[in-house]
Amino acid sequence: MKINILAFGIAKDIFGNSSISVELTNDATVYNLKYSLEKQYPRLKQLASYMIAVNNEYALTEDTIHPSDEIAIIPPVSGG
Amino acid sequence: MSTFNTYPLQTNIQISAQPLHIQSCIDWIMSPESGGIDIFIGTVRNATKGKTVVRLEFEAYEKMALAEMEKIAVQAGEKWPVQKLLLHHRTGVLAVGEVPVIIAVSAAHRAAAFEACRYVIDTLKETVPIWKKEIFEDGEVWVAAHP
Numbered sequence: 299m300k301i302n303i304l305a306f307g308i309a310k311d312i313f314g315n316s317s318i319s320v321e322l323t324n325d326a327t328v329y330n331l332k333y334s335l336e337k338q339y340p341r342l343k344q345l346a347s348y349m350i351a352v353n354n355e356y357a358l359t360e361d362t363i364h365p366s367d368e369i370a371i372i373p374p375v376s377g378g
Numbered sequence: 379m380s381t382f383n384t385y386p387l388q389t390n391i392q393i394s395a396q397p398l399h400i401q402s403c404i405d406w407i408m409s410p411e412s413g414g415i416d417i418f419i420g421t422v423r424n425a426t427k428g429k430t431v432v433r434l435e436f437e438a439y440e441k442m443a444l445a446e447m448e449k450i451a452v453q454a455g456e457k458w459p460v461q462k463l464l465l466h467h468r469t470g471v472l473a474v475g476e477v478p479v480i481i482a483v484s485a486a487h488r489a490a491a492f493e494a495c496r497y498v499i500d501t502l503k504e505t506v507p508i509w510k511k512e513i514f515e516d517g518e519v520w521v522a523a524h525p
Contacts, residue, residue: 306439307509308520346525351507354442370439370507376521377436377443377467377508378420378479378499 299324301331301363304370309348312341322363328352329359335371348373387455390464391447393438393508398466398477407462407482414488416495420479422472432513436469436478439507443467446506454483454497458490465498467508478510 301320305313320334328350336342349372350357356372363369390406400419407415422434451463464482472478481498485491502508510521 304439306437306507307511308523311520345523351439351442354445356505370442372439372507373509373520374522375503375505375507376510376523377438377506378503378510 299326299365301326301365301367301369303331303335304368306370307373307376308345309342309371309373312339326363327359328357328361328363331363331369332359346374387451387460388462389448389451390462390466391444391451392466393440393443393447394466394468395470396468398468398480400477400480403464403466403480403482407464407484409462409484411486412461412484412491413486414491415482415484416488416491417483418479418481418495418499419477420499422474422476422478424474426512426514429514431474432515433474434472434478435511435513436467436472437509437511438467438469440469443507447502450498450501450505453501454494457497458485458494459487460485460490460494463494463498465502467502467506469508 301322302317304317310316351370351372352367447465460483462484466480468478481495483491483495512519
């Protein structure tokens, strides 16, 4: 399945775009997504941390991703 | 704690690309039931670790940020007997002295207002998907991105 990933902050700079699309297997988890992203964009591994949000909620690495989900990469936040 | 949950918590949560209005936040938070109001105003500082800051740029994942801000308000309402809670965050380009964030909390007694206000700003900085880029005279950096 093809998944669209929204990017913010430094993740947008790393991807060179505010969204990218990633090809994943149908039963892919957040862990699989992070693995795939880090392979394609090794600079992600230099971040202090980053999270994946699924449908506007922080996701756990074992959560399954569905084609209709809204997925975003959340680099370390720094509001306020 | 006898006033706890006497009133349902009223929240006022916004993300805006327009300048925040301190006085209208104060007007909203005032009420005859409250005995104390605590207001936190975040402002853009002119330097970080000795380096001159030219401006800040804030970016939000707006839908999720609003949901996380609402969660923080609800949590504050569960932890302390607060009556009203306002949380406004700015996005876009901000000059030194401008206001990226306003938090206002009202309660019957001051301790709850102080503690809840601090909880809201501290938690916002940890969980709300908003990002700040510092622009210096000789470069720029996404705050907290790297260890």
